[in-house]
Amino acid sequence: MGTSEIRKIIHIDMDAFFASVEQRDNPALRGKPVVVGGSGDRGVIAAASYEARKYGIRSAMPSKIALRKCPYLIFIRPDFKKYRDVSNQIRNIFFEYTDLVEPLSLDEAFLDVTENKINLPSATLIAKQIKKKIKEQTGLTASAGVSFNKFLAKIASDYCKPDGFYAVTPDTAEDFVEKLPVEKFFGIGKVIAEKMHRLHIKNGYDLKQKSRRFLTAHFGKQGNYFYDISRAEDKRKVNPYRLRKSIGAERTFPEDIFNIEEIYDRTEQIADKLIERCNKTETYGKTLTLKVKYSDFKQITRSKTVKTEMKSTEEIMKIAEELMKQTNLTGNSVRLIGLSVANLDNKVKTETEAFQLSFDFK
Numbered sequence: 001m002g003t004s005e006i007r008k009i010i011h012i013d014m015d016a017f018f019a020s021v022e023q024r025d026n027p028a029l030r031g032k033p034v035v036v037g038g039s040g041d042r043g044v045i046a047a048a049s050y051e052a053r054k055y056g057i058r059s060a061m062p063s064k065i066a067l068r069k070c071p072y073l074i075f076i077r078p079d080f081k082k083y084r085d086v087s088n089q090i091r092n093i094f095f096e097y098t099d100l101v102e103p104l105s106l107d108e109a110f111l112d113v114t115e116n117k118i119n120l121p122s123a124t125l126i127a128k129q130i131k132k133k134i135k136e137q138t139g140l141t142a143s144a145g146v147s148f149n150k151f152l153a154k155i156a157s158d159y160c161k162p163d164g165f166y167a168v169t170p171d172t173a174e175d176f177v178e179k180l181p182v183e184k185f186f187g188i189g190k191v192i193a194e195k196m197h198r199l200h201i202k203n204g205y206d207l208k209q210k211s212r213r214f215l216t217a218h219f220g221k222q223g224n225y226f227y228d229i230s231r232a233e234d235k236r237k238v239n240p241y242r243l244r245k246s247i248g249a250e251r252t253f254p255e256d257i258f259n260i261e262e263i264y265d266r267t268e269q270i271a272d273k274l275i276e277r278c279n280k281t282e283t284y285g286k287t288l289t290l291k292v293k294y295s296d297f298k299q300i301t302r303s304k305t306v307k308t309e310m311k312s313t314e315e316i317m318k319i320a321e322e323l324m325k326q327t328n329l330t331g332n333s334v335r336l337i338g339l340s341v342a343n344l345d346n347k348v349k350t351e352t353e354a355f356q357l358s359f360d361f362k
Contacts, residue, residue: 006148006170007112007114007148007149008112008113008114008123008146008148009110009111009112009113009123009146009147009148009149009150009152009153009238010110010111010113010123010126010127010130010144010145010146010153011108011109011110011111011144011145011146011150011153011154011156011157012090012094012108012109012111012127012130012131012134012142012143012144012157013107013108013142013143013144013145013157013158013161014090014107014108014134014140014141014142014143015050015140015141015142015143015161015162015163016047016048016049016050016053016162017047017083017106017107017140018036018046018047018078018083018107019034019035019036019047019048019049019052019076020049020140020141021082021083021086021140022034022036022076023049024138024139024140025082029049029074029076031051032049032051032074033048033049033051033052033054033055033057033070033072033073033074034048034049034051034052034073034074034076035047035048035049035052035057035063035066035073035074035075035076036048036075036076036077036078037063037075037076037078038063038075038077039063039067039075040063040254041063041064043062043063043064043075044060044061044062044063044252045057045058045059045060045061045062045063045066046059046078047059048061048066050162052066052070052073055069055070055073056069057069057070057073063075083106084106086138086140087106087107089137089138090134090138090142091103091109093130093133093134093137094109094111094130096117096118096133097111097113097116097117097118097126097129097130098111098112098113098115098116098117099240100112100113100238100240101238101240102238102239102240108157110150110153110154110238111130111238112237112238113126123146123167124146124167127144127145127146127165127167128144128165130142130144131144131163131165141162141163142163143157143158143160143161143162143163143164143165144156144157144164144165144166145157145158145159145165145166145167145168146165146166146167146168147167147168147169147173148168148169148170148173149232149233149234149235149236150234150236150238151186151187151229151232151234151236152168152173152176152177152232152234153168154186155168155180155184155185155186156168158184168232173232174231174232176232177204177208177229177230177231177232178203178204178205178208179203179204179205180203180204181202181203182196182197182201182202182203182204182206182207185204185226185229186229187222187225187226187229188226192219192222195218195219199218204230207226207230208230208231210227210230211227212224212227215227245342245344246285246289246340246341246342246344247274247277247278247281247283247285247340247341247344248274248289248338248339248340248341249270249271249273249274249277249338249339249340250270250291250336250337250338250339250340251266251269251270251336251337251338252293252335252336253266253334253335253336253337256295256333256334256335257333257334257335258332258333258334260329260330263324263329263334263337264321264324266337267317267320267324267337267339268313268317270337270338270339271313271316271317271320271339272313274316274339274340274341275311275312275313275316278311278341283344283345284309284310284311284341284344284345285309285310285341285342285343285344285345286305286306286307286308286309286310286341286343286345287303287304287305287306287341287342287343288303288304288305288306288310288316288319288320288323288339288340288341289301289302289303289338289339289340289341289342290302290303290320290323290324290327290337290338290339291336291337291338291339291340292324292327292329292334292336292337292338293334293335293336293337294332294333294334294335295332295333295334295335297335299336300327302323302324302326302327303323304319304322304323305343306319309345310341316339316341320339
């Protein structure tokens with residue numbers, strides 16, 4: 001890699017963001033096991049404080065399991081408007097240094113500071129300045145990773161959490177990746193990691209020994225990505241203009257629904273919410289996907305593409321009803337219904353807020 005090709009990439013990841021905001025705003029919650037989410041039987045954890053994580057509690061965990069792990073867990077209802085406001089405050093700090101900011105969610109983003117607004121040659125110093133400003137202006141801590149590509153910067157930010165900082169330089173990258181367990185690789189989830197273990201791939205070194213042909217044979221197109229990152233290679237650029245791929249809305253019901261008329265009624269309510277989100281972003285799609293999750297957690301999806309963008313609840317429901325007739329709703333109890341539109345008309349629109357739009361808490 002030539003010197004002129006080396007980028008300076010920072011990944012900033014807020015520490016237990018939603019929970020930390022709540023602890024900041026309510027001193028009585030500090031030092032206690034706090035989760036953001038619903039406490040009901042159908043509740044889901046959106047974020048867990050580090051005190052809660054000590055009990056093995058994590059985001060996306062069902063609330064009833066979290067309560068078994070920590071009976072005196074403190075539940076806080078989510079306030080996404082507040083979280084978005086804080087996120088925007090943090091993002092404005094990023095823009096003091098570079099316009100090349102790629103948000104991944106409300107609480108994390110990539111920054112390319114190869115060329116930056118303060119003409120500081122050190123990405124390490126910039127990352128430390130950003131961490132300091134976030135703490136001063138929001139009262140929250142962030143972890144930062146610095147490297148010459150997105151993959152390594154992302155891994156580095158998670159290396160010393162919370163309030164962490166880690167840099168992976170070109171001369172340390174190979175050794176860093178070789179020693180890294182595959183579970184720590186960005187883009188390798190639990191299922192893929194288990195498959196890799198069955199193939200005797202435990203860490204970056206093991207992964208590096210496999211040929212591109214071997215990896216694509218076992219993991220499809222992802223195999224190419226795994227081949228590259230095992231060599232600390234990632235050519236993806238920081239992209240501040242990520243196109244939105246889909247817009248969705250879904251609902252997990254407090255109790256399973258058996259009645260077909262009620263299922264249709266609830267689906268129409270979800271369609272209303274979906275159109276509301278489409279109208280807000282002035283983005284519409286030609287492909288509708290229906291997701292149904294039954295009481296036994298079996299999930300099915302059905303999709304249909306039409307010639308023109310769907311711009312009303314009536315248009316959405318006309319297609320949704322066709323898709324529902326293709327599913328086995330009669331005699332089955334339903335716990336979740338979701339609708340999403342894709343094939344969007346957003347060629348010139350940007351994704352200014354990368355956050356989950358369809359998270360229901362009970």
